Amino acid sequence: MATKIRLQRHGKKGKPFYHVVVADSRAPRDGKFIERIGSYNPNTNPATIILDFDKALDWVNKGAQPTDTARTILSTKGVLYKKHLQGGVKKGAFDDAKAEELFANWSEGNNAKIEGKKTGLAQTKEEAKKAALTAEAKKNADKAAAIAAKNAPVAEEVPAAEEAETEAPASEETEG
Structure with a gap:
């Protein structure tokens, strides 16, 4: 089978x-x-x-x-590295202690690589979150400035229109 x-x-x-x-x-x-x-x-x-x-x-x-993905x-x-090291022990290339030491070193390096990827992804996520927050704050500030600019000229135009009305009759009186 x-x-x-x-x-x-x-x-x-x-x-x-x-x-x-x-x-x-x-x-x-x-x-x-x-x-x-x-x-x-x-x-x-x-x-x-x-x-x-x-x-x-x-x-x-x-x-x-193993299939390709399982491999x-x-x-x-x-698992495959451990099998490889066991083959070296059977052939007499090195002893069990050396094989365990090699596997432990490899395992530490592999775990460090995985942890590095996790921390890198977490940092990238945090940076993206900070960039999004700053972009949102800038957008809100631009909106507030646009609203203030829109409301400010309307308040200034009303007195300017009143001044124009008061000046117009004064000029008519001097002409007439």
């Missing part, structure tokens, strides 16, 4: 949510599966991946073939 590590689609239209499952390669995409080993939510930024690391590593070591997920979580 050929097994695959693949995604099983759930969620509503336009909002996919996937379960990472181990299934027989002949089973339908959303059909019967052997074991559920995690979930993947691409709707969040960065995407949320929950994976049972030990189960995934066990299935990869047993020969389960990316396993690679992101370090």
